[in-house]
Amino acid sequence: MRVGVVGCGAILPQYLQTFAGLTSVQLVAVADLEPARAEAVTADLRGVRALTVDDLLADDEVDVVLNLTVPAAHAEVSLRAMAAGKHVYTEKPFTSTTEQATQVLDAARAAGVLVGCAPDTVLGTGVQTARKAVDDGLVGAPVFATATMLTPGHERWHPNPDFYYVPGGGPLMDMGPYYVTTLVTLLGPVASVVGAGSRTRGLRTIGTGPREGEQVPVSTDSHVTAVLVHESGVLSTLVMSFDGVATRAPNIEVHGELGSLVLPDPNYFDGDVELCTLAERDAGWQVLPVSAGYRGAGRGYGLADMAVTPAGQQHRANEELGFHVLDVMESVLASTASGASVPMRSTAARPAPVPLGDLA
Structure with a gap:
């Protein structure tokens, strides 16, 4: 193409x-x-x-x-x-x-x-190795997952951060796609959500560039917490925040009846996947060998995957998945406003897994 x-x-x-x-x-x-x-x-x-x-x-x-x-x-x-x-x-x-x-x-x-x-980070070896572990039953039947993204705010490094703090921005709409796409890739589509949100201050101070010191008004929630109920019954807890200082929480954990997985940052394509099983709990966390995904992937692999997918087959970073992820996030924000659980209006099939290999 x-x-x-x-x-x-x-x-x-x-x-x-x-x-x-x-x-x-x-x-x-x-x-x-x-x-x-x-x-x-x-x-x-x-x-x-x-x-x-x-x-x-x-x-x-x-x-x-x-x-x-x-x-x-x-x-x-x-x-x-x-x-x-x-x-x-x-x-x-x-x-x-x-x-x-x-x-x-x-x-x-x-x-x-x-x-x-986008995001196509889920096509890399990090998320795909974790997906293979789930599909191969290494954690048993999945029960719940957690996803945490926490930062003091993008105004500290971005010279023009205004769009992060208006409707359509915020931590959920900005960083949520990486996490929600990963959760759907691992655990399947979402059936309903319930969420709550807050904002700690009405102004953000730009920390770098020609506008350094200028203040940006905040008109959207800068902290969002949600529970996603997957169609499979698995529950995912989502924390997206521009209001925290630091965290030791893993970016994503998946817990099953037989074991638990820790995933790398879904904003990147690779990284270690760690497994702790019930049978070998005393051995602690073990790094899994890379077993799936595009090696050496980078931004644009979703487009390249679309280019090489045979006619009649669905490319992986597809529009139905993108729509469903947006629907999940929009529904979370609707729930933060109403306080009620919100059912999804969409669904999406898990994309085809990526065998370990090179697309380059």
Whole structure:
């Protein structure tokens, strides 16, 4: 697939590094609302053109649009790309709302194009090794899981953190996709959720860059706790916070009747998976050998996986999974407002497992 990127922000360099090692995708064009940013990207990339957004969407040399815009623009750019006959792969979240996501799904079916959605970190050896352990019965029947993401706030390092603190942002919508996607990959889709949220202060102070010292207003919850009831009956406890200082809690734990797993940070593709079994509890935690997933994966592997998946088969970082993850997060926020349990309006099949191997 020949790739055109819309949005030349902070995440793009990670995709560029990945594309340099892949043969299934080829970057041919980039565009940004600020033309100088697109031109700066192409300065060191032979054969890659800097275009306007309109010109990129109309370019016959572009097969798929990689949508790296801010979340509020995901739906608009994806819809425009599909109207131009392009496949689409978008950064997380899929869109800002499930209403927008429904429009994107309908448009994709009408246009007959493929749609993919980050995060693709679940395709790496970390989450896939853990999934194989669960599927192979190393923990027995899963009972519950915990997922914890805690940081003092992105304003400490991000020069323009405003979008993290408005509706559509916050710790759940920003970092939740990594954790919820991992939980669905491991334990299956979610049937209902109940959540609660809070915010500790109304202003955040930017800690770096040209706006250092400027204060950003907060209009969304900066701490969210939820319980996800999976269709299988497994319960996952989710803690997403921009209000904590530090934690010793593992990013994700899965507990079953026969054992417990500790996973690496789902924001990354690899890392150790540790197992402690009931039968060998005195031996403590043991690191499992890497047994599944794409070796050496990086951001963009979801797009490459979409490119190599045979026709008629569902690629792994697909639109149904992206929609379901968004539905889970939106429902959690609805529950924080109402105090009631919220049933899911969607479901999604667990993506196909990734055998241990190289996509590059």
